[in-house]
Amino acid sequence: MSSDFIAIGHIDDIPQRGARCVNTAFGRIAVFRTAEDEVFAIDDRCPHKAGPLSEGIVHGRAVTCPLHNMVISLESGTAQGADEGEVQTYPVQVDDGRLFIALSALPLAAE
Amino acid sequence: MGLEAAYGLKQRGMSVTVLHLMDTIMERQLDPAAAYLLEKALDRRGIEIITKANTKQILGDGKVEGVELEDGRIISADMVVMAVGIRPAAALAKDAGLETNRGIVVDDGMATSDPAIFALGECAEHRGTCYGLVAPLYESAGVLADRLAGGSTEYKGSHVNTKLKVTGIKLFSAGDFAEGPDREEVVLRDATRGVYKRVILQDNRVIGAVLYGDTADGPWYFDMLKRATDVSEMRETLIYGRAYQGGGDADPAAAVAALPDDAEICGCNGICKGKIVNAIKDKGLTSLDDVRAHTKASASCGTCTGLVEQLMALSLGDAYNPAAVQPVCGCTDLGHDDVRRLIRAKGLKTIPAVMQELEWKTSCGCAKCRPALNYYLVCNWPGEYADDYQSRFINERVHANIQKDGTYSVVPRMWGGVTSSKELRAIADVVDKFDIPTVKCTGGQRIDMLGIKKDDLPAVWADLGKAGFISGQAYAKGLRTVKTCVGSDWCRFGTQDSTGLGIRLEKFMWGSWTPAKLKLAVSGCPRNCSEATCKDIGVICVDSGFEIHFAGAAGLEIRGTEVLGMVKTEDEALEHIVALTQMYREQARYLERIYKWAKRIGYDEVRAQIMDNAKKRKAYFARFVESQKYAQVDPWSERVSGKDKHEFKPMAVVGHPEPAE
Incomplete structure (x- = not known):
């Protein structure tokens, strides 16, 4: 495990087709678990009107924002369909159910 | 217009007689033969027509009681609608x-x-x-x-055509069809098919056309009329229509394809073929709704919808799929009604089973179909289906309403809008303790606390629960409020205990999931202070009993309720209202309010099943009662006791990440 990765919990802490949040000094990150037990992490902030993406309905590898139904890809962070916009994604590693996130994309780390 | 009004009134359950001064109806648009066919068709729809009816006077003192004709006949009536044409304001x-x-x-x-x-x-x-x-x-x-702009164009007058907008009757007329020595006519009658066509010619040019039963060629004749096209070449087959000209290509699409670009398709809005075709191509339109939104074609009366669809088929080729049924979403080709039917028929009891058996195109649906499927399963298998929280919208998942900043609002139930000092004190204490920024009265007679952080929700509910409150479900596609007035308890006009009935209804029905939100009201007298006549279901109390209303709306659309019927006792009122709710629960499409559902299936059908058929009514009632056994669980107390508590806490808190080495 690279030292850039920080432990955040276990995959069973997140419901299938659901999300939990990780609070950081730079805002919330939403960690999603799909129906196929894949895990993705993106900023918990819809590019449209800052809606909490962690509260959205998860389907396939995408989430629908609860405020105005923008659909965001969990893999790329980009808005799907006719909408435009993008959120930051973060690498996640799963080791025997334990989850680790790399926050190298956060602004402070980018310096 | 008069006939369309008559048909509209008939559809709303009135018995209608049309009085017409002339010998035949629509005498300016129709020849006597077509008028006869139309008269028969309207007669079959239950509209009585009296021609040569010269009205002498309208009878009645203070209110209309009937119409007297010159020949002495009297037609009794509660309402007289006059269609008198327009008079220019000059x-x-x-x-x-x-x-x-x-x-x-x-x-x-x-x-x-x-x-x-x-x-x-x-x-x-x-x-x-x-x-x-x-x-x-x-x-x-x-x-x-x-x-x-300095030009010198001349207006030479317009040719106009007439279409009758009565369901199932196809009628087209244009131009002049009076007989005359210099005129010829071509007539086709097919009594079995109910088709009558007559085209009037002068100097080998179409000057008039009357079509009944088969009006597909109306625009073609009308186009030739406007252009004064010489028809001598096709005179022999003219009456058979466009499909029989030039090579006998009987494809109806060919007729539309052959129309010139400036042929008018939508008469209401003056939209020609070229404009529609260009909009489809330039803007990449693929659905009828798109075309309506961008061009206005077929967006008014809708009679040209078929032509617009043919243009779409021509422009888009195989890419155009004129699905008669609107699919639930992009994950399936099935419509809501088919999905509901198949869930029952195949005994499908989980979302994955539905998706597997009904061949969903996506692996786990989307934010449109999953909540719909979850509702259909909850409704259909109340005792067996385990509610899928991950398929519910966030509001129903955390039993509060998400606000634009990601905070929530909480509304406790206030039965029938009645509260007490104890309840108000408990709310005040919660507001102070959790520093809730906004407290507001809702339109449904209860109190909304706005701006609550998600993490605080379980503690807020715990405190409210101690004071006896349960969730008001102000977020639910389910029973929301029952609004009441003070009725015979206090009001000097009150005829019944409207507050008591409202509370009884709310206590009986709370917790039930419905296709869309459901709001009720009970008024203690016809002054209707609780505004029951614009609710999903309303009751107007009168001295002799309870008038039950349904299918009102006061949101995106405004519409007054329909009367379901009159009952004598409170028990009967409850049974009828609950049965109506269950019928709606079982039949409507997800997110379809009562007013849309009832309009779609017909108000009379609802009345027939709930008012006139006691066996059906009691069966609906029993199924509602059964489903309530599982639905009446206060979600707040469930969550306070720890169910799915992960929802309200962050998974981890991480400090400042170290700068990358």
Whole structure:
């Protein structure tokens, strides 16, 4: 495990087709678990009107924002369909159910 | 217009008699043969027609009781609707000294007798004709615009055609069809198919057409009429229509394909073929709704919908899928009704089973279909299906309403809008303890606390629960509020205990999931202070009992309720309202409010099943009661006791990440 990765919990802490949040000094990150037990992490902030993406309905590898139904890809962070916009994604590693996130994309780390 | 009004009234359950002064109906648009066919068709729809009916007087004192005809006949009536045509408003022009006749007289440049003043539209009279339709207005407006810009275009008058907007009756008429020595006519009658066609020719040009039963060629004849096309070459097959001309290509699409670009498709809005085809191509439109939104074609009366769809098929080829049924979402080709039917027929009891058996195109649906499927399963298998929280919208998942900043609002139930000092004190304490920024009265007679952080929700509920509150479900596609007035308890006009009935209904029905939100109201007298006649279901108490209303709306659309019927006792009122709710729960499409569902299936059908069929009513009632056994669980107390508590806490908190080495 690279030292850039920080432990955040276990995959069973997140419901299938659901999300939990990780609070950081730079805002919330939403960690999603799909129906196929894949895990993705993106900023918990819809590019449209800052809606909490962690509260959205998860389907396939995408989430629908609860405020105005923008659909965001969990893999790329980009808005799907006719909408435009993008959120930051973060690498996640799963080791025997334990989850680790790399926050190298956060602004402070980018310096 | 009069006949359309008569048909509309008949559809709303009234018994209608049409009185017409002339020998035949629509005598200016139809020849006697077509009028006869139309009269028969309306008769079959239960509309009685009396022609040669010269009205002598309207009878009644204070209110209408009937109409007396010159020949002494009396037709009793509660309502008289008069269709008298339009009269141009020319008084202002007349007073100003302009030349007026029936309307304001204009020349071919749309100028009145004062060349500095122009007129167009329904107030104007051009070459002796006053038009009451929008297409001639557009044409004359085009001329006037050109004149104002210094041009010299002339308006030569418009040809207008008539279509009757009565379901199942196809009727088209255009031009002049009076008989005359210099005119010829071609007639086709097919009594078995109920088809009558008559085309009137003068100098080998179409000057009039009447089509009944099969009107597909109406626009084709009308186009030739407007262009004064010489039809001598096709005279022998003219009556068979466009499909039989030039090579016998019987494809109906060919007729549309052959129309020139400036052929008018939508008469209401004056939209020609070229404009529609260009919009489809330039804007990449693929659905009828798109075309309506961008061009307005078929967006008014809708009779040209078929033509617009054919144009879409021509322009888009195989890419156009005129699905008669709107699919639930992109994950399936099935519509809501098919999905509901198949869930029952195949005994499907989980979302994955539905997706597997009904061949969903996506692996786990989307935010549109999953909540719909979850509702259909909850409704259909109340005792067996385990509610799938991850398929519910966040509001129903955390039992509060998400706000624009990601905070929530919480609304406790206040049965029938009645509260007490104890309850108000408990709310005040919660507001202080959790520093809740906004407290507001809702439209449904209860109190909304806004701006609560998600993490605080379980503690807020715990405190409210201690004071006896349960969730008001102000977020649910389910029973929301039952609004009441103070009724016979306090009000000097109250006829029944409307507050008591409202509370009884709310206590009986809370917790039930419905296709869309469900709001009730009970008023203690016809003054209707609880505004029951714009609710999903309403009750107006009167001295002799309870008048039950349904299918009102006061949101995106405004509509007054329909009367379901009258019952004598509170028990009966409860049984009827609950049965109606269950019928709606079982039949409506997800997110379809009662007013849309009832309009779609027909108000009379609802009345027949709930008012007239006691066996059905009692069965609906019993199924509702059964489902309530599982639904009446206060979600707040469930969550306070720890169910899915992960929802409210972050998974981890991480400090400042170290700068990358």
